[in-house]
Amino acid sequence: MKFYDCTIAPSPRRVRIFLAEKGIKIDTVQVDLLTAENLKPPYLGINPRGLVPSLVLDDGTCIDETLAICQYLEALHPEKPLLGTDAKSRAVIASRTLAMEWDGFLRAAEAFRNSNPGFAERGIPGLAGVPAIPALAERGLSGLRGFLNGLEVTLGKNEYIAGATFSLADITALCVVDFAGWSNVKPTDSHPNVQRWYRSVSSRPSAAA
Amino acid sequence: MKFYDCTIAPSPRRVRIFLAEKGIKIDTVQVDLLTAENLKPPYLGINPRGLVPSLVLDDGTCIDETLAICQYLEALHPEKPLLGTDAKSRAVIASRTLAMEWDGFLRAAEAFRNSNPGFAERGIPGLAGVPAIPALAERGLSGLRGFLNGLEVTLGKNEYIAGATFSLADITALCVVDFAGWSNVKPTDSHPNVQRWYRSVSSRPSAAA
Numbered sequence: 001m002k003f004y005d006c007t008i009a010p011s012p013r014r015v016r017i018f019l020a021e022k023g024i025k026i027d028t029v030q031v032d033l034l035t036a037e038n039l040k041p042p043y044l045g046i047n048p049r050g051l052v053p054s055l056v057l058d059d060g061t062c063i064d065e066t067l068a069i070c071q072y073l074e075a076l077h078p079e080k081p082l083l084g085t086d087a088k089s090r091a092v093i094a095s096r097t098l099a100m101e102w103d104g105f106l107r108a109a110e111a112f113r114n115s116n117p118g119f120a121e122r123g124i125p126g127l128a129g130v131p132a133i134p135a136l137a138e139r140g141l142s143g144l145r146g147f148l149n150g151l152e153v154t155l156g157k158n159e160y161i162a163g164a165t166f167s168l169a170d171i172t173a174l175c176v177v178d179f180a181g182w183s184n185v186k187p188t189d190s191h192p193n194v195q196r197w198y199r200s201v202s203s204r205p206s207a208a209a
Numbered sequence: 210m211k212f213y214d215c216t217i218a219p220s221p222r223r224v225r226i227f228l229a230e231k232g233i234k235i236d237t238v239q240v241d242l243l244t245a246e247n248l249k250p251p252y253l254g255i256n257p258r259g260l261v262p263s264l265v266l267d268d269g270t271c272i273d274e275t276l277a278i279c280q281y282l283e284a285l286h287p288e289k290p291l292l293g294t295d296a297k298s299r300a301v302i303a304s305r306t307l308a309m310e311w312d313g314f315l316r317a318a319e320a321f322r323n324s325n326p327g328f329a330e331r332g333i334p335g336l337a338g339v340p341a342i343p344a345l346a347e348r349g350l351s352g353l354r355g356f357l358n359g360l361e362v363t364l365g366k367n368e369y370i371a372g373a374t375f376s377l378a379d380i381t382a383l384c385v386v387d388f389a390g391w392s393n394v395k396p397t398d399s400h401p402n403v404q405r406w407y408r409s410v411s412s413r414p415s416a417a418a
Binding site: 098130 | 257258266270271272273274276277278280281284285296297299300301303304307308311312315332333336339342344345348351352355359362
C-alpha cells in the first residue's frame with residue numbers, strides 16, 4: 001500500500017494527521033503539485049482524476065477520496081477510532097466531515113484557485129485548462145466567512161465538530177481553517193469558540209504532520 | 210427516524226432509490242424546495258445547513274449528507290449491501306460515490322443553478338442571497354461533458370461504476386446523469402458504455418423512486 005502525498009497541499013494533510021493520530025507509518029510518495037506532476041503520466045495512470053491524496057493498494061486499486069482513504073485505514077487500524085464507534089457516531093462523523101468539505105474546503109479552494117495567478121488555468125483541482133473565475137473567488141471568500149460563523153455555532157454547543165470526541169471532522173475543519181488563512185480569512189474576536197477549538201486541535205502533535 | 214425529502218430534487222432521490230433497493234419504508238416528510246421551505250424555519254431548526262435530504266433520528270440528531278445517511282441505513286438494514294462487504298469494497302464504493310458527487314453532482318448543480326432564473330439569488334444549495342455566476346454555468350457544462358467521458362472509460366472496464374456490483378456509486382451516477390439532462394448534457398453515440406449502463410440502471414424498479 002502506498003500513500004501519494006504532497007506536503008504543501010491542504011487535502012493530503014488530512015490523511016497525514018489521521019495517520020499521526022493513529023501512530024501509523026506507511027510508504028509515502030511525494031507528488032509535486034507545483035509542477036503539475038499530478039496532471040501528467042505516470043501519476044494520471046495511477047489516479048486518472050489527477051487528485052492528491054491517493055492510497056494505492058498492493059493490487060493497484062486506487063482510493064482517492066479522503067473519507068474513503070480514512071475509512072480503509074480505520075478498518076485496518078481500528079485504534080484509536082477517529083470515525084466513530086457505532087452506527088450513529090459513524091454517521092454523524094461522516095456527515096460532519098463531508099459538511100466541512102462542501103461548506104469549507106470547496107469554498108477555500110474556490111477563493112484560492114480563482115484568485116491566484118499560478119492557478120489561472122487550473123480553476124478545478126485535478127484538471128488542466130480550466131480558467132479561473134474571479135467572481136467565484138469572491139463567492140468563496142463570502143462562503144468561508146459563513147463557514148466560520150457556522151463553526152462558531154457548532155463549537156458553542158460541542159467541544160469538537162462532531163460532538164464530545166476528536167474525529168476526522170476536526171482534522172478536516174483544521175485543514176480548512178488553515179487553508180482559508182491562505183486567502184486571509186481567519187477566525188476573529190466574534191469566533192471565541194472557534195479560537196478555543198483551534199488552539200486545542202492545532203496544538204496536538206498530529207497537527208504538525 | 211424521519212426522512213426529509215423533496216420528490217423533484219436530484220439529491221434526495223439517491224436516498225429514495227437506496228431505500229427502494231433495500232425494500233425499506235421509513236417516515237418521510239416533503240420539504241418544498243421551490244418555495245424555499247428549506248431556507249426558513251422550522252426546517253432550518255432541523256437542519257441548519259438548509260439542505261435536503263436529511264435523516265433525523267428519534268433523539269433529534271440530523272444526518273444530512275447522502276453517503277452518511279446511506280451508511281446509517283445500511284448499518285440498520287445490511288441486506289442487500291449497497292456499500293460493500295469488506296474494507297476494500299467499502300473504500301472503493303465510498304471513493305467512487307464521492308467522485309460522482311464532486312465530478313458530477315457539483316458540476317450539474319453549477320450548470321443548472323447558475324443559468325436558471327429561478328436560482329438567480331440561490332447560486333449555492335442551502336443558502337439564500339448567493340448571486341448566480343454565468344461563467345460558472347459554462348464551467349459546469351464543460352465539467353459535465355468531461356464527467357461523461359470519464360464515465361465511459363470506467364464503464365468500458367467495469368459493468369458498474371465501482372466494479373462488478375451495483376452500489377450507491379451507480380445510484381449517484383444515475384442521478385447525476387438525469388440531473389445533467391436538465392442542462393441538456395446527455396450521453397451521446399461516443400458513450401456506448403454509458404448508454405448500456407444507463408439503460409440497465411434506469412430500468413431497475415428502484416429508479417422510479
